[in-house]
Amino acid sequence: MVVISSSEAAGEVLKTHDLGCCNRPNTVGTGKLSYGFKDISFAQYGEYWREMRKLAVIELFSLKKVQSFKSIREEEVGFMVKKVSESALNQSPVDLSKTFFSLTASIICRVALGQNFNESGFVIEQERIEELVSEALLALGSFTCSDLFPGGLGRFLDWLFGGHKRINKVFEELDAFYQHVIDDHLKPKVAKKVVDSPADIVALLLDMMDKQGTKDYFKFNIDNIKGVLMDIFLAGVDTGAIAMIWAMTELARNPRVMKKAQEEIRTTLGLKRERITEEDIDKVDYLKLIIKETFRLHPPLPFLLPRETMSHVKIQGYDIPPKTQIQLNVWTIGRDPERWTDPEDFIPERFANSSVDFRGQHFELLPFGSGRRICPGMPMAIGTVELGLLNLLYFFDWRLPQGMIKGEDIDIEEAGNLTIVKKQPLQLVPVQYH
Numbered sequence: 001m002v003v004i005s006s007s008e009a010a011g012e013v014l015k016t017h018d019l020g021c022c023n024r025p026n027t028v029g030t031g032k033l034s035y036g037f038k039d040i041s042f043a044q045y046g047e048y049w050r051e052m053r054k055l056a057v058i059e060l061f062s063l064k065k066v067q068s069f070k071s072i073r074e075e076e077v078g079f080m081v082k083k084v085s086e087s088a089l090n091q092s093p094v095d096l097s098k099t100f101f102s103l104t105a106s107i108i109c110r111v112a113l114g115q116n117f118n119e120s121g122f123v124i125e126q127e128r129i130e131e132l133v134s135e136a137l138l139a140l141g142s143f144t145c146s147d148l149f150p151g152g153l154g155r156f157l158d159w160l161f162g163g164h165k166r167i168n169k170v171f172e173e174l175d176a177f178y179q180h181v182i183d184d185h186l187k188p189k190v191a192k193k194v195v196d197s198p199a200d201i202v203a204l205l206l207d208m209m210d211k212q213g214t215k216d217y218f219k220f221n222i223d224n225i226k227g228v229l230m231d232i233f234l235a236g237v238d239t240g241a242i243a244m245i246w247a248m249t250e251l252a253r254n255p256r257v258m259k260k261a262q263e264e265i266r267t268t269l270g271l272k273r274e275r276i277t278e279e280d281i282d283k284v285d286y287l288k289l290i291i292k293e294t295f296r297l298h299p300p301l302p303f304l305l306p307r308e309t310m311s312h313v314k315i316q317g318y319d320i321p322p323k324t325q326i327q328l329n330v331w332t333i334g335r336d337p338e339r340w341t342d343p344e345d346f347i348p349e350r351f352a353n354s355s356v357d358f359r360g361q362h363f364e365l366l367p368f369g370s371g372r373r374i375c376p377g378m379p380m381a382i383g384t385v386e387l388g389l390l391n392l393l394y395f396f397d398w399r400l401p402q403g404m405i406k407g408e409d410i411d412i413e414e415a416g417n418l419t420i421v422k423k424q425p426l427q428l429v430p431v432q433y434h
């Protein structure tokens with residue numbers, strides 16, 4: 001395995017070399033349950049992944065589709081503001097870590113499954129979904145014996161020590177949940193409520209599956225739909241919440257930045273607004289710099305998805321043989337002292353007169369990855385993160401909880417493996433601004 005930790009090497013890898021996707025199709029938890037495959041070769045998996053990804057990018061994550069979910073994002077952010085207002089009335093601290101996880105889980109559930117937590121009859125508790133997503137990510141991030149010793153020995157050791165049991169249990173529960181949602185979508189239309197909301201991702205996929213012709217070269221089934229849902233849940237719930245948690249953590253630790261952001265937002269948007277919508281986002285430049293700086297210091301995924309060399313390649317003068325796994329460490333790249341001045345400090349202004357962006361063209365800032373595997377959910381994620389933060393900064397001032405004297409007292413200890421989350425939940429006291 002080769003780990004890349006500089007932007008030059010990352011650029012060389014992502015621009016120059018054709019790399020294969022390197023998921024783990026034959027690991028029990030990730031392969032069988034999340035993608036609906038029992039035994040599948042690497043090549044078959046690669047083909048499946050390419051086709052499903054093409055379909056997802058074109059049909060599910062296009063700008064037009066993301067735009068169609070705008071009202072869901074605005075409504076859910078509105079619910080969040082309402083809940084925070086209740087804590088502001090009591091002057092009690094809000095657990096912002098929990099708040100942001102609930103926000104992203106609610107949005108993803110509505111967009112992907114058409115299921116609304118605010119309506120009764122939801123098949124699974126919202127908190128259980130959040131737990132399952134965290135457990136699944138932890139399980140996926142940890143190695144099993146089969147990863148270290150592919151083949152019989154690894155499988156035997158996993159059987160002996162229960163290596164896959166934990167992974168399978170989590171995936172089985174998620175699988176049952178997806179099945180329930182799919183069954184619900186397959187019920188006769190007349191039995192369903194008629195609501196004026198965009199078609200959710202399950203509905204879109206079932207519709208596409210229905211229209212597949214017998215001669216279609218690539219065909220997908222219900223299990224593959226569950227695989228897409230698994231990707232969306234695991235990739236979409238945690239990451240957006242983590243980005244918002246780190247942004248608010250850094251703002252609370254840096255009162256100068258918080259004050260500047262709130263002054264700009266309130267002056268630009270005007271006082272006494274009842275609602276802040278996505279149309280307001282493009283008016284507030286400083287918030288965008290804050291989000292870039294948050295992604296630099298705290299990319300929710302510290303490593304991109306693993307790549308694999310398909311042939312012999314040279315990276316920064318080093319010879320890398322075929323079939324070598326390449327890991328790109330974007331966390332280290334974002335803090336590289338060769339590239340960034342005062343890399344450990346939170347200074348959004350560093351992006352003020354710079355063209356550096358996070359959309360995959362600048363290899364020193366890669367929170368969403370780059371190239372063939374770039375995050376397809378980026379527009380959706382950015383929409384949520386910007387709107388969520390904008391609302392919290394417009395409607396509330398934020399104080400430290402009792403016993404904490406200055407912002408720097410807020411710890412920035414990290415936890416996790418696949419995603420890097422703030423270890424201690426972020427607690428702040430909201431004060432209603434108007």
Ligand code: HEM
Nearest residue numbers: 231235236239240304305367368369370373374375377381
């Ligand atoms: C701030 C939030 C998010 C961040 C930072 C993030 C970051 C990433 C990164 C770094 C990758 C790997 C890219 C690479 O290796 O080049 C990825 C993949 C992925 N993301 Fe996101 N993501 C976010 C939100 C979302 C959302 C909201 C969704 C879906 C609604 C989503 C869906 C996916 C999927 C399906 C993949 C796998 C793509 C593949 O297998 O090729 N992500 N994301």
